[in-house]
Amino acid sequence: MTTVTSPLAGRAVGLANVPDPVFSGAMVGPGTAIDPVREPTEAVAPVDGLVVSMHPHAFVVVDADGHGVLTHLGIDTVQLNGEGFELLVGKGDEVKRGQPVIRWNPAAVEAAGKSPISPIVALEASAEALADVAESGEITPGGELFTWN
Incomplete structure (x- = not known):
């Protein structure tokens, strides 16, 4: 079982x-989304694992269970072409849960006419494979979003 934070x-x-x-x-897959605080912030790794895809606006981490x-x-x-996003790790890097991965500013994204709402998705999973999916309430970095069985 994997806990995604x-x-x-x-x-x-x-x-x-x-x-x-x-x-x-x-x-894309099941999961949830976060409406982030509107201040410069860092997106952190939701699991321990390997960064297999890295873009200014998105990243994928694969854990030990695949x-x-x-x-x-x-x-x-x-569409922002990386403007306002700073990569803190690269593709192929090992990361630990909670490690900063990308620095960005949700308020600047919103000012550019884009929604800052951020999906966190279990790739190649069925909805039935996820449990305890957080769909409301305040959340902090490292707070549990769902478990993946």
Whole structure:
């Protein structure tokens, strides 16, 4: 079993409330989303593992059980071409849960006309594989988002 923790401080809102049909329809995979605090912050690793994908707006960490967890910082933020995002680790790096991965500013994302709501998704998983999914309430970095059986 893998416990996936929040990479961000903010409010859990659930995938259904993400303003993007690919995420809200769980087409990428099941999980939840965080509406982050509007201040410069660091997104941290949600699990211990290997960074297998790294972009300014998104990263995937695969844990020892082979579970891939996508953290996507905001919606349509790929269109910002990396502006306002600072990578703190690289693809191929080993990370520990809670380790800073990307520095960004959700308020700047919002000012650029994009939603800062950030999906955290269990890749290649079924909804039935997840338990205790946080879909509401305040959350801190490292707070439990869901378990993956």
